[in-house]
Amino acid sequence: PFGFLRNLIGGKKITKEDVKKVKSALSTHLIKKNVAPDVANSLISEIEKELVGSTTANFTSVQETAKKSLEKQLIKLLTPNNSIDLLKEIQTKKANKQMPYVISVVGVNGVGKSTNLSKLAYWLLQNNYRVLITACDTFRSGAVEQLRTHVNNLTKLSQDKQQIELFEGGYGGADLVAKIATGAIKYAKQNNFDIVLLDTAGRRHNDTQLMAPLASFAKAANPDKIIMVGEALVGTDSVLQAQNFNKAFGANRHLDFFIVSKCDTVGDLIGSMVNLVYATGIPILFVGNGQTYTDLRTLSVDWAVSMLMS
Amino acid sequence: MVLADLGKRINNAVSEVTKASVVDQSAVDGLLKEISNALIEADVNVKLVLNLRKKLKATIEAEEKPGINKKKLIQKAVFDELCDLVDCKETELYKPKKKKTNVIMFVGLQGAGKTTTCTKLAVYYQRRGFKVGMVCADTFRAGAFDQLKQNATKAKIPYYGSYTEADPVKVAADGVDKFKKEKFEIIIVDTSGRHRQETELFAEMIQIGEAVQPNQTIMVLDASIGQSAESQSRAFKDSSNFGAIILTKMDGHAKGGGAISAVAATQTPIAFIGTGEHINDLESFTPRQFVSKLLGIGDIQGLMEH
Numbered sequence: 010p011f012g013f014l015r016n017l018i019g020g021k022k023i024t025k026e027d028v029k030k031v032k033s034a035l036s037t038h039l040i041k042k043n044v045a046p047d048v049a050n051s052l053i054s055e056i057e058k059e060l061v062g063s064t065t066a067n068f069t070s071v072q073e074t075a076k077k078s079l080e081k082q083l084i085k086l087l088t089p090n091n092s093i094d095l096l097k098e099i100q101t102k103k104a105n106k107q108m109p110y111v112i113s114v115v116g117v118n119g120v121g122k123s124t125n126l127s128k129l130a131y132w133l134l135q136n137n138y139r140v141l142i143t144a145c146d147t148f149r150s151g152a153v154e155q156l157r158t159h160v161n162n163l164t165k166l167s168q169d170k171q172q173i174e175l176f177e178g179g180y181g182g183a184d185l186v187a188k189i190a191t192g193a194i195k196y197a198k199q200n201n202f203d204i205v206l207l208d209t210a211g212r213r214h215n216d217t218q219l220m221a222p223l224a225s226f227a228k229a230a231n232p233d234k235i236i237m238v239g240e241a242l243v244g245t246d247s248v249l250q251a252q253n254f255n256k257a258f259g260a261n262r263h264l265d266f267f268i269v270s271k272c273d274t275v276g277d278l279i280g281s282m283v284n285l286v287y288a289t290g291i292p293i294l295f296v297g298n299g300q301t302y303t304d305l306r307t308l309s310v311d312w313a314v315s316m317l318m319s
Numbered sequence: 320m321v322l323a324d325l326g327k328r329i330n331n332a333v334s335e336v337t338k339a340s341v342v343d344q345s346a347v348d349g350l351l352k353e354i355s356n357a358l359i360e361a362d363v364n365v366k367l368v369l370n371l372r373k374k375l376k377a378t379i380e381a382e383e384k385p386g387i388n389k390k391k392l393i394q395k396a397v398f399d400e401l402c403d404l405v406d407c408k409e410t411e412l413y414k415p416k417k418k419k420t421n422v423i424m425f426v427g428l429q430g431a432g433k434t435t436t437c438t439k440l441a442v443y444y445q446r447r448g449f450k451v452g453m454v455c456a457d458t459f460r461a462g463a464f465d466q467l468k469q470n471a472t473k474a475k476i477p478y479y480g481s482y483t484e485a486d487p488v489k490v491a492a493d494g495v496d497k498f499k500k501e502k503f504e505i506i507i508v509d510t511s512g513r514h515r516q517e518t519e520l521f522a523e524m525i526q527i528g529e530a531v532q533p534n535q536t537i538m539v540l541d542a543s544i545g546q547s548a549e550s551q552s553r554a555f556k557d558s559s560n561f562g563a564i565i566l567t568k569m570d571g572h573a574k575g576g577g578a579i580s581a582v583a584a585t586q587t588p589i590a591f592i593g594t595g596e597h598i599n600d601l602e603s604f605t606p607r608q609f610v611s612k613l614l615g616i617g618d619i620q621g622l623m624e625h
């Protein structure tokens with residue numbers, strides 16, 4: 010797959026021009042994988058440093074150096090700094106009798122927030138937690154009924170029919186959203202639910218009027234975790250989506266995780282996850298790879314990097 | 320407006336070159352590079368951009384005469400190439416006929432905006448005096464029928480769907496039959512989201528098509544889609560042979576370049592763009608006007624005549 014480099018570097022000595030060509034070939038490779046040009050170029054300027062420093066004389070070792078270096082960059086980027094053990098955190102909070110544990114999903118329109126929230130619920134049910142799904146999307150038609158259908162399905166899939174419930178307050182404006190969220194948390198406390206999952210309406214990250222309510226929502230609900238659902242299909246806009254959502258919650262609050270949805274739709278063009286992480290430094294909790302409840306996976310960095318390098 | 324930054328950038332590059340006293344090789348190369356970068360950053364397919372660059376270069380270099388003509392030539396060449404990207408000259412958009420049944424079927428990837436756009440289009444035609452009904456042939460997505468029903472109710476459009484029938488082919492056929500009998504002029508069929516890797520769902524889409532015999536199939540594409548636009552839209556074209564594209568979420572920040580690449584990949588025109596979540600947020604689309612706006616060219620006619 011990296012044969013293109015062979016054509017570029019035939020000489021014995023690596024000239025500045027050679028490095029330039031390697032850079033541009035690698036950058037085009039990444040962009041074709043749906044990595045945003047800015048992100049691709051930043052990653053590659055790191056590689057340039059290594060290449061220029063190296064004293065390799067023949068083209069195979071230059072090619073290898075470039076490849077290895079990019080691989081290393083990508084592994085470093087996609088590997089979270091701290092290990093992600095959400096279940097353990099939940100368990101600790103439960104042991105301290107501080108339930109419910111509150112998780113909210115946010116993101117732009119149609120990326121898969123509600124569906125992946127339901128997958129999260131399934132995962133938590135499998136781990137024997139009691140889950141309250143909360144319909145804080147009071148705007149989009151059918152949003153409440155969508156969650157009700159999921160709760161009905163998930164109830165059928167659970168042994169304990171009391172293990173999951175829907176909390177909803179119908180449709181309405183922004184003040185209703187905070188009311189439903191706080192109402193759900195109160196209801197969860199009274200009824201021994203371990204987890205509250207808050208769905209939210211999709212919103213355009215470039216509209217300050219739509220983004221502003223997120224700050225007061227986060228203040229009112231004070232979720233333990235805020236997860237942005239980002240879509241694998243999205244191109245360069247993923248960079249700004251991540252940045253704008255990350256700063257929507259005020260100075261003292263940021264996103265905790267990404268779920269990268271629709272990974273099954275893009276083949277090896279998975280560059281959007283590179284964009285999300287590069288833009289914010291926020292780690293990926295899960296990737297979504299289908300429309301059923303089990304289509305939620307932890308990210309295999311090896312897999313992702315091999316897709317990006319292929 | 321979308322693509323405004325892109326237009327500004329391309330336009331600046333063009334006027335930069337045309338301002339220079341001599342338009343030499345390096346100026347042209349610089350221009351081509353800047354245009355390519357701007358397009359790639361806007362998610363236009365990489366191969367498409369490389370192609371466009373080659374063609375532009377050839378057109379510009381073919382012109383021998385230096386000076387003022389060259390500037391005009393560059394401007395026109397850029398304009399034409401961009402038009403080519405979003406313009407599909409031979410293919411005509413389907414025009415629904417009054418006093419006849421026109422079945423319009425929606426297809427597209429998950430979450431692209433199909434259901435929302437069905438109602439927008441229904442409202443658009445209802446305003447123009449058509450008798451319009453909507454059929455929910457999405458029996459898969461949770462809450463799909465409720466979503467369509469609530470939208471339709473808000474817009475006062477008759478609708479058909481089922482909570483119990485699981486077969487989308489049957490619901491689609493029943494709904495279209497019902498509206499046909501009642502002499503509806505436009506029947507819009509909403510389907511589930513799917514993607515090319517889901518072979519069975521693609522087969523289902525073909526079956527729905529066979530059952531309702533659409534006069535027009537529309538692919539709905541999210542303006543923020545990146546480099547996957549090409550392969551996905553090709554696959555939809557092969558299976559559903561859609562005749563028009565609607566670009567949604569053009570009110571967002573994305574520049575729509577991926578979706579534009581789908582136009583080139585499938586040689587299918589964009590009919591409308593969606594610019595918001597409300598039922599009236601739909602605009603018809605004219606490629607030349609779009610590109611001239613993009614490049615900040617007020618008087619296209621003037622440009623064409625020189």
Ligand SMILES: Nc1nc2c(ncn2[C@@H]2O[C@H](COP(=O)(O)OP(=O)(O)OP(=O)(O)O)[C@@H](O)[C@H]2O)c(=O)[nH]1
Pocket residue numbers: 116117118119120121122123124125146149152209210211212270271272273274297298299300304429430460512514
């Ligand atoms: N193929 C695939 N489809 C997905 C995935 N996740 C979600 N979807 C589909 O994407 C579509 C939109 O999903 P939703 O969960 O409704 O998206 P949302 O972000 O809640 O949408 P809004 O609330 O309208 O903003 C649905 O058809 C889902 O089935 C995934 O990982 N893979």
Ligand SMILES: Nc1nc2c(ncn2[C@@H]2O[C@H](COP(=O)(O)OP(=O)(O)OP(=O)(O)O)[C@@H](O)[C@H]2O)c(=O)[nH]1
Pocket residue numbers: 118119149211213427428429430431432433434435436457460463510511512513539567568569570571593594595596600
């Ligand atoms: N901002 C904006 N949002 C839009 C537009 N069109 C649709 N949406 C939103 O995008 C999300 C998904 O829209 P749907 O109509 O449910 O998409 P769909 O293609 O029917 O989804 P599936 O049936 O799950 O495949 C919803 O939140 C819509 O409100 C648009 O033009 N602009």
Ligand SMILES: [Mg+2]
Pocket residue numbers: 122123124146152208209210211
């Ligand atoms: Mg939702």
Ligand SMILES: [Mg+2]
Pocket residue numbers: 433434435457460463509510511512
């Ligand atoms: Mg739909």
